[in-house]
Amino acid sequence: MASRLSFSNRAGWLMALPGFGLIALFVILPFVLAFVLSFTNQRLVSPNPTEWVGLSNYQSLLGLGVLHLEPERDEAGQVVTDENGAPEYPRLRSYTRNNPDYPHLQGKSEWFSFDWGNGRTYVLASDVVFMKAIVNTLIFVAVVAPVQAGLALVLALLINQRLRGINIFRTVYFMPVVVSIVVVSLLWRFIYAEDGLLNNLLSGLTFGAFDGPDWLGNPRTALGAIIGMSIWQAVGFHMVIWLSGLQTISPTLYEAGAIEGASRWQTFRYITWPGLRNTAVLILIVITMQAFALFAQIDVMTKGGPLDSTQTIVFQAVQRGYGKQDISSGATISVFLFVLVLSISLLQRWLTRERR
Amino acid sequence: MTRLTTATALALIWASGALAQTELTMWYHGAGNQVESEIINQIISDFNASQSDWHVTIESFPQAAYNDAVVAAALAGDLPDILDVDGPIMPNWAWAGYLQPLPIDPAKIESFLPGPKGTWNDQLYSVGLWDAAVALVTRQSTLDELGLRTPTLEEPWTLEEFMGAMEAAKASGKYDYAIDLGMSDQGEWYPYAFLPFLWSFGGDLVDVQADPQTAEGVLNGDAGLKFGEWWQGMFANGYAPGPSQDPADHASGFQEGKYAFSWNGNWLALPFLEAYDDVVFLPAPDFGNGNYIGGASWQFAVSGTTEHPEGGAAFIEFALQDKYLAQFSDGIGLIPPTTTAAAMTQNYKESGPMAVFYDLSADQARLRPVTPGYPVASKVFLKAMMDIANGADVADTLDSAVDEIDADIQANNGYAQAQ
Numbered sequence: 076m077a078s079r080l081s082f083s084n085r086a087g088w089l090m091a092l093p094g095f096g097l098i099a100l101f102v103i104l105p106f107v108l109a110f111v112l113s114f115t116n117q118r119l120v121s122p123n124p125t126e127w128v129g130l131s132n133y134q135s136l137l138g139l140g141v142l143h144l145e146p147e148r149d150e151a152g153q154v155v156t157d158e159n160g161a162p163e164y165p166r167l168r169s170y171t172r173n174n175p176d177y178p179h180l181q182g183k184s185e186w187f188s189f190d191w192g193n194g195r196t197y198v199l200a201s202d203v204v205f206m207k208a209i210v211n212t213l214i215f216v217a218v219v220a221p222v223q224a225g226l227a228l229v230l231a232l233l234i235n236q237r238l239r240g241i242n243i244f245r246t247v248y249f250m251p252v253v254v255s256i257v258v259v260s261l262l263w264r265f266i267y268a269e270d271g272l273l274n275n276l277l278s279g280l281t282f283g284a285f286d287g288p289d290w291l292g293n294p295r296t297a298l299g300a301i302i303g304m305s306i307w308q309a310v311g312f313h314m315v316i317w318l319s320g321l322q323t324i325s326p327t328l329y330e331a332g333a334i335e336g337a338s339r340w341q342t343f344r345y346i347t348w349p350g351l352r353n354t355a356v357l358i359l360i361v362i363t364m365q366a367f368a369l370f371a372q373i374d375v376m377t378k379g380g381p382l383d384s385t386q387t388i389v390f391q392a393v394q395r396g397y398g399k400q401d402i403s404s405g406a407t408i409s410v411f412l413f414v415l416v417l418s419i420s421l422l423q424r425w426l427t428r429e430r431r
Numbered sequence: 432m433t434r435l436t437t438a439t440a441l442a443l444i445w446a447s448g449a450l451a452q453t454e455l456t457m458w459y460h461g462a463g464n465q466v467e468s469e470i471i472n473q474i475i476s477d478f479n480a481s482q483s484d485w486h487v488t489i490e491s492f493p494q495a496a497y498n499d500a501v502v503a504a505a506l507a508g509d510l511p512d513i514l515d516v517d518g519p520i521m522p523n524w525a526w527a528g529y530l531q532p533l534p535i536d537p538a539k540i541e542s543f544l545p546g547p548k549g550t551w552n553d554q555l556y557s558v559g560l561w562d563a564a565v566a567l568v569t570r571q572s573t574l575d576e577l578g579l580r581t582p583t584l585e586e587p588w589t590l591e592e593f594m595g596a597m598e599a600a601k602a603s604g605k606y607d608y609a610i611d612l613g614m615s616d617q618g619e620w621y622p623y624a625f626l627p628f629l630w631s632f633g634g635d636l637v638d639v640q641a642d643p644q645t646a647e648g649v650l651n652g653d654a655g656l657k658f659g660e661w662w663q664g665m666f667a668n669g670y671a672p673g674p675s676q677d678p679a680d681h682a683s684g685f686q687e688g689k690y691a692f693s694w695n696g697n698w699l700a701l702p703f704l705e706a707y708d709d710v711v712f713l714p715a716p717d718f719g720n721g722n723y724i725g726g727a728s729w730q731f732a733v734s735g736t737t738e739h740p741e742g743g744a745a746f747i748e749f750a751l752q753d754k755y756l757a758q759f760s761d762g763i764g765l766i767p768p769t770t771t772a773a774a775m776t777q778n779y780k781e782s783g784p785m786a787v788f789y790d791l792s793a794d795q796a797r798l799r800p801v802t803p804g805y806p807v808a809s810k811v812f813l814k815a816m817m818d819i820a821n822g823a824d825v826a827d828t829l830d831s832a833v834d835e836i837d838a839d840i841q842a843n844n845g846y847a848q849a850q
Contacts (some may be wrong), residue, residue, distance in 0.1 A: 116842060120502060120527045120806075123844060135838075168830055182834050184827065203831075268677040292675025294821070378617050379814075380674055381821035397499070399807045399839065 112406040119400040132407040138201030140183050142170060145194040164195055208386035211298055216366040223306045223313060224358050230310065231317035249311040256308065260375035263304045267291045291377055294384035301372050301385055313358050320354030356427045360420055367416050388412050452486035455742050456511035460729060462491035466762040478749045485742040505529050512737040513746060518727025519799040522551040526803035526846060528735040530556050535744045539751055546726030546796045547768040557730035558747060560756055561765035564792040565624055565724045566712035568693040568703055577603060584794050588716040597670040600691035608672050610692040611684055615676040621816050622809040623725040624694060626799060632658040633720035637800045637808050637836060643845030644802055646836040651829035659825035666820045674817045697788045701764050704784055712787045715795055726796030766792050803846045807839045
């Protein structure tokens with residue numbers, strides 16, 4: 076921690092130059108470009124000149140509105156109900172499409188709604204798909220970060236033993252990491268198919284009692300299926316990092332613990348876990364950042380569907396930038412993601428800081 | 432001295448012109464397909480040997496990466512002289528200046544099917560060596576068993592007849608699903624294969640005649656809503672597998688007897704013919720407003736930045752000979768664009784096993800909306816079709832699709848022709 080940047084060691088700077096140069100060219104410059112482009116109407120394919128548009132990209136991405144509606148009433152003042160007895164509401168499109176009384180709702184559509192008081196409150200968004208992408212990404216991160224880190228730690232503890240053939244287990248757990256994520260995703264698409272491997276396995280294990288769902292075709296299971304597969308795919312990578320952390324803990328501590336008569340739990344709680352502190356911080360931050368970048372699985376397995384249940388922020392950025400040729404919108408999403416990840420990483424740093 | 436130098440220079444130019452042909456580069460989307468590469472390489476070496484002005488060299492890309500490569504090259508100012516382009520994307524590239532009007536003799540392509548001629552703003556930009564077609568594939572024995580009338584081009588199935596066929600196939604209990612619509616192929620297949628249904632109901636993706644262009648009223652109008660409800664019913668009633676269909680089933684399900692019908696392209700017809708000896712290719716049904724299939728496949732064009740458009744045009748004219756058209760058709764099963772070339776092929780000659788596709792293409796083909804906004808509109812359509820198939824509210828989904836398409840048109844100043 077005591078080293079300071081100095082200008083005396085020219086050789087050191089010279090050696091760092093290729094690395095710094097590449098980072099500047101491929102990370103910093105594109106980010107600056109994305110930031111600038113998010114205030115323009117830059118297109119991927121267009122003969123029209125680019126213009127500054129101020130914050131309108133951010134407005135159309137993040138715009139929200141609220142509308143409170145009363146149920147429809149017939150002439151007698153009674154609430155009109157449908158066949159299930161639920162009150163009927165006027166169609167939202169009559170408010171959000173070309174209605175001069177509600178100019179602030181033009182083009183917005185329903186994100187979600189809840190009953191409140193005598194009526195129903197609708198939360199409207201300019202870009203419902205993006206709102207769903209944010210929520211899905213946050214759910215993905217919130218599940219994957221702790222589960223993947225925990226599972227990787229368990230695996231690391233299991234393979235951190237002197238056993239004959241332990242390298243075979245290390246290789247097996249690490250294998251999915253070195254296979255291309257696109258290939259893995261394709262394979263899992265077959266595994267998750269309605270009459271695929273997983274459902275056959277489950278129905279075999281339960282003697283046909285379990286009739287598996289169409290994992291990727293059902294909005295309720297699709298995101299969970301992708302979470303499960305993603306955890307499985309990358310758990311080996313973090314297992315190796317945990318393992319390296321485990322092996323830096325001095326064996327003398329364990330010997331001392333054994334002499335003191337510590338139980339296995341006590342050994343883990345008071346020797347292993349404190350020794351893994353820095354590794355844990357690293358793994359948590361790395362998984363969080365990787366999880367926010369969720370893209371390949373979505374692109375190969377679901378394309379964001381069914382019914383937007385697996386839309387994610389990065390998938391939307393690519394969809395808009397390349398698919399819909401709207402570079403400025405893709406850039407806006409990238410800037411938004413940068414701010415989001417940065418603030419969460421800073422929060423994590425602060426929460427896991429060393430308290431003295 | 433000056434005169435001498437000029438004379439020498441002229442002599443040098445003349446000599447080098449005679450010795451060296453002008454280099455033309457060409458990009459092609461078919462890397463990885465050996466048959467296709469052989470034919471195109473043959474055409475190029477024939478062309479290079481046939482004259483002394485031009486020398487074409489080809490670079491092939493995998494189809495999935497091709498469009499990105501062209502866009503990247505255009506941004507970098509590094510386009511080749513000749514390139515191929517997917518028919519419906521052509522107006523977008525022409526509008527952006529990637530392509531320039533193709534200076535070839537109109538008489539050369541007079542006899543072509545409408546699909547392979549790429550015209551935008553009353554100018555020819557691209558020509559295809561083939562077209563593709565979609566048909567309702569089934570077996571004669573299936574039709575007989577289910578007691579269904581064989582539809583013809585003159586008298587295609589109506590909506591009632593088509594739904595009757597779906598219901599009969601479902602009720603027979605012999606199939607996993609009545610029809611394979613190809614829902615697992617989530618790319619350009621959706622607009623290519625399913626826009627014809629929307630057209631047949633009387634709707635459209637974009638009204639390109641309106642000024643500015645708009646999707647309002649055509650995609651979410653009454654016809655659009657009727658189409659959407661019908662589309663949702665195909666999945667809600669279990670007639671067709673939805674977007675989560677296993678890709679393997681799409682590839683081989685019909686041959687394995689999982690589906691009674693398959694709405695499929697002629698490029699996939701050869702395995703069907705191998706699997707059964709009574710395969711029939713039926714024309715698209717008429718849902719009240721005519722029966723259609725999509726037209727236009729990959730086509731050749733000259734880039735907007737080339738210094739030698741006449742060289743590119745010379746090559747494309749050379750490639751349009753019937754013998755090459757026939758070779759492509761025999762090699763990869765595509766429809767040759769002229770009757771004379773069709774007569775030379777195994778599959779499309781009169782009484783050939785796929786001759787019906789030639790008539791389908793000639794009679795039913797309709798171009799996807801010819802507008803620079805098509806690439807975006809088609810992506811929006813793809814998502815809307817998937818959402819509706821998955822049970823989303825039809826009117827709301829089509830409304831949002833319209834909003835997205837119109838916002839894109841507005842963001843591009845109505846896709847007016849740049850000056």
